[in-house]
Amino acid sequence: MFRRILLWVSENHYLNNKLPKMGFVKRARSKFMPGETLEEALQAASELEKRDTSTVFTLLGESVEDLDESRGVVDHYKTVLREVRNRNLTSEISLKLTQIGVDLGSGIASDNLREILELAQRLNLFVWIDIEGSYYTDTTIDIYKGVAGKYSNVGICLQAYLYRTTDDIQGMLALNPAIRLVKGAYLESEEIAFPQKKDVDRNYLKLADELLVARRRNEVRAVFATHDSKIIDQIMSTIVLHEDLNLGDLEVHMLYGISKHVQESLLQSGVKVAVLIAYGSSWFPWYMRRLAERPANLWFLLSRMLVG
Secondary structure: OHHHHHHHHHOOHHHHHHHHHOHHHHHHHOOOOOOOOHHHHHHHHHHHHOOOOEEEEEEOOOOOOOHHHHHHHHHHHHHHHHHHHHOOOOOEEEEOHHHHOHHHOHHHHHHHHHHHHHHHHHOOOOEEEOOOOHHHHHHHHHHHHHHHOOOOOEEEEEEOOEOOHHHHHHOOHHHOOEEEEEOOOOOOOOOOEOOOHHHHHHHHHHHHHHHHHHHHOOOOEEEEEOOOHHHHHHHHHHHOOOOOOOHHHOEEEEEOOOOHHHHHHHHHOOOEEEEEEEEOOOOHHHHHHHHHHOHHHHHHHHHHHHHO
C-alpha cells in the first residue's frame, strides 16, 4: 500500500511542486544525493574512486517540453563526459530518453543520443539508457537496438517487474548488449507487471540466471542494480557454480548513500561495484520512487520529519 501511495505521489504535479519546498523533505533527500549540482556529484565521485568504487552519473528530470530544452540536456551530458575524462574518473552516465526529446519524436531522441554516444566513444566512456514507465518501453528498446549495432559503448536498463522482460533479453542477445537489470519503480498495471514483491524478486533471480548464462558465453555485459542483499547473495552463489565465471565477473550498481557496508563487502570479495550519483533540481519524483523501493527508506523520511 505504501509503495502505491508513494508512486502516486511521484506522478502528482501538485505535490511535485509543493513537497520539495518543505525542509524535512530537503533534509531527507541528502541521504540519496550529494547535492543538486554537477560539481557536487563530481566531487562525490572522486571520493568514491579513492575506495575503488566507480560511479554512474544521472541528471534528474524527465520529459522536456521543447527542442531547446532537449538540446540543453544533450549539452549538459557532453559536459559531464568531458569532466569525467578531464578528472580521470571511471564514471559512466545514465540518461532518460524523455530528457533528450523522445516525446517530441523518436527521431529527435535518436539523433540526440547518437551525438552523446559519438563524444563518449571518442573519450572511451560508456552511456546507459535508463528505462522509464511501460509507455516508453517499446520505443526505448527500438532506439537502443538502432544504436547498439554501431556503438559498443551503450547499454540499456530493463525492469524485472515486467512480464515481457525475459523475451526482451532474448531478443537483444544477438547484439551483444549491455543490460542493467533493476526491479522497476513505476506504477504499472497488474496486466503487464508482477504486483507482488515476492514475484518480482523471483523473476529478478530468474532473469539474473539467464543473464549469467549469456555472460558465460560472452553474449552480454550483465549489471545487477539492487540493494537487496538476499538477491545479491543468491547471484553470488550462482556465479560460483559456473566454471567460466568468478566473482570478478559480477557487476553490481547501487544508489549513493545506500547499503555502504554491503558495497564494502562486495568490493572485498572482488565484485565490481558502481554507485549511481543522481543530481539536479528535478529530484522529487525520482526521490519518491526510491522511497517506494524499500520500506526502510520511508522510515528514514519520517525520522527527518521528527528532527524538525
